[in-house]
Amino acid sequence: MTATFPDLYMSPRLLAPGGTPADLATHQQRYGPLAYGDPDGVLRAVAESGLTGRGGAAFAVYRKLVAVADAGRRTGRAPVVVANGAEGEPASHKDKTLLRLSPHLVLDGLQIAAQAVGADEAHLAVEDGASYLEAALARRSDPLRVNVVRVPKRFLSGQSSALAQYISGAAALPAHQDPPVRERGVRRAPTLVQNVETLAHVALVARYGADWFRTAGTPAQPGSALCTVHVPGREVRVVEAPFGMPLGRILPIEATTSAVLLGGYHGTWIPSPEAAQLPLDATTMGAGVLAALPTTHCGLTETARVLRYLALQSAGQCGPCLNGLPRMAAAFQSLAVPGPQGTTRTDIARWAGLVEGRGACHHPDGTTRLVRSALTTFASELDAHARGLCTATDRTPLLPVPQES
Numbered sequence: 001m002t003a004t005f006p007d008l009y010m011s012p013r014l015l016a017p018g019g020t021p022a023d024l025a026t027h028q029q030r031y032g033p034l035a036y037g038d039p040d041g042v043l044r045a046v047a048e049s050g051l052t053g054r055g056g057a058a059f060a061v062y063r064k065l066v067a068v069a070d071a072g073r074r075t076g077r078a079p080v081v082v083a084n085g086a087e088g089e090p091a092s093h094k095d096k097t098l099l100r101l102s103p104h105l106v107l108d109g110l111q112i113a114a115q116a117v118g119a120d121e122a123h124l125a126v127e128d129g130a131s132y133l134e135a136a137l138a139r140r141s142d143p144l145r146v147n148v149v150r151v152p153k154r155f156l157s158g159q160s161s162a163l164a165q166y167i168s169g170a171a172a173l174p175a176h177q178d179p180p181v182r183e184r185g186v187r188r189a190p191t192l193v194q195n196v197e198t199l200a201h202v203a204l205v206a207r208y209g210a211d212w213f214r215t216a217g218t219p220a221q222p223g224s225a226l227c228t229v230h231v232p233g234r235e236v237r238v239v240e241a242p243f244g245m246p247l248g249r250i251l252p253i254e255a256t257t258s259a260v261l262l263g264g265y266h267g268t269w270i271p272s273p274e275a276a277q278l279p280l281d282a283t284t285m286g287a288g289v290l291a292a293l294p295t296t297h298c299g300l301t302e303t304a305r306v307l308r309y310l311a312l313q314s315a316g317q318c319g320p321c322l323n324g325l326p327r328m329a330a331a332f333q334s335l336a337v338p339g340p341q342g343t344t345r346t347d348i349a350r351w352a353g354l355v356e357g358r359g360a361c362h363h364p365d366g367t368t369r370l371v372r373s374a375l376t377t378f379a380s381e382l383d384a385h386a387r388g389l390c391t392a393t394d395r396t397p398l399l400p401v402p403q404e405s
């Protein structure tokens, strides 16, 4: 590889420089004091900042805060706030990295958000690192006590209704979302579920205001975002980049790169020349995963492995998801093996249409997004496989998939 890896922290708003975790004193020295007491001012600043959620859906943070606060007033029940650090996506490390390096920024944001919606209960949901976070919490004198919740290590654990269910004492499975969690979540109280990175941005907007926030990114998509960058042969890195930055500046996309996976396992494969020019965009970056696929590897094999994992993650509650995802995964696996394909390609595309929008959660939608993009981006590899050929020379698995239990 010839290209140099770009600057690790391009706009280091969230991550402590040098990769050293910031204790409370360092955190306060770096960011200055946090003022409580003006929830309306915070809501105004968040609205003007244009901040969107960093958990995958890029939903406007201000709109969710207002909806939860309103639901609290309407129902007479104080809302619950959940900081979502579950990060069930196996290829994503950004939330774990943020919690390890800048835990107090997330905890500041959690307090600010709780105050803005009038919450009287707060949780921080994580897969790992609970005792480290409990120790960080013990050093603080927060207005609202925070309960650290360990969630099961599963792809679906971080889905908002699954989290609300789990904190309410049930299994961590998505529930039908009418009314949505923001109206009826943890023990039926209005519940604000916000990704931990989103909360870290809230802490900065509360301190420095909307104009400062907008000094990074574009007018339509202000701010920066954390990305987990996978480049073969290199350590997985978490970088912070402003919206609008071409992906080719965030990860090296070279002549030996065939495609880039953008957004994670619910994301899309993009052919590399197109990916290099594509700006970092809140609506397509999903969980912020960027993975370069080298020409030595087969994109169909990589996708088939991920699809098998995703199919096994179905909570099995909705027919189209329970039946459709394993069927698509098995069919895709057959495409990954060079040989006659019959009607498999069109079958997969048809099944994708049948499961899309038919689940209680967006797991089938995200999975079909990945399938469709693989069918398009790897069309020439599919044609080669149909002729019994595969150009891949390296069969080492690249994208991380947890072992099946």
Ligand SMILES: Cc1cc2nc3c(=O)[nH]c(=O)nc-3n(C[C@H](O)[C@H](O)[C@H](O)COP(=O)(O)O)c2cc1C
Pocket: 052, 053, 054, 055, 056, 057, 058, 059, 084, 085, 086, 087, 088, 089, 155, 156, 157, 158, 159, 160, 161, 193, 194, 195, 196, 198, 199, 361, 362, 363
């Ligand atoms: C299958 C599935 C898994 C999800 N996993 C996570 C997760 O691990 N972490 C996360 O922050 N959001 C996850 N989400 C999104 C959450 O449901 C929710 O939208 C998000 O936490 C809201 O926070 P935000 O508005 O700050 O992005 C997942 C969604 C789906 C459909």
Ligand code: SF4
Pocket: 156, 173, 174, 175, 313, 314, 315, 316, 317, 318, 319, 321, 322, 358, 359, 360, 361, 362, 363, 364
């Ligand atoms: S769509 Fe799939 S993952 Fe989501 S709740 Fe239904 S069965 Fe579970």
